Amino acid sequence: MRRIDVVTTDDAPACPRCGGEGLLWARVPHSWENAAGERVDGLSGVVLCPGCDARTPHAAALITWFHVNGRTDDEDAEFVRLLVEWATSVFVPELDEQALEEEVERWRRDSR
Template identity: 60%
Template structure:
């Protein structure tokens, strides 16, 4: 049996913003994330992944969760178990895009110039 990665659901009254299309997302989860830096040292952290009905429509495991949101809207006592099941199925397979080091360097430069 493989270990499940720990996911944290970010709960808010406001829906998350999709970082890909800037539209309204359905859910935000935080998952383990990491890479190996230039010195060969593993860097471990957590990062957020937004479920977006437009951007994730063709993403494996996302369709049941997107459908769940359309049918139920919010989690209630009687829908919590089903929600947890489809959320975990999606989050277990959700891909974290690789770190874009160039974009990171550009953002650091903008921040250093006070442009952010």
């Protein structure tokens, strides 16, 4: 079973997909195999975004909870249930090595 850490803070995180204000974020474990065939483990931040995630089943209910109730309340059993459902459904997409190489090449060109 993987451990997902939900990060609580008064500052809403920005969504890395659209730049809009997120509702909360979590650290999600993931892994991949490097060129040497070795497993590499890591953590990535995943933001719950009311715009980008509105059509995602487990996220939609939690987003609705935020719209109705406002701030988080870890004493609210319904919030905790929705949070657990969302957290167990989030994932980090596989690394797109070609897109990464293209981004690195753009960075190299622009930094000259």
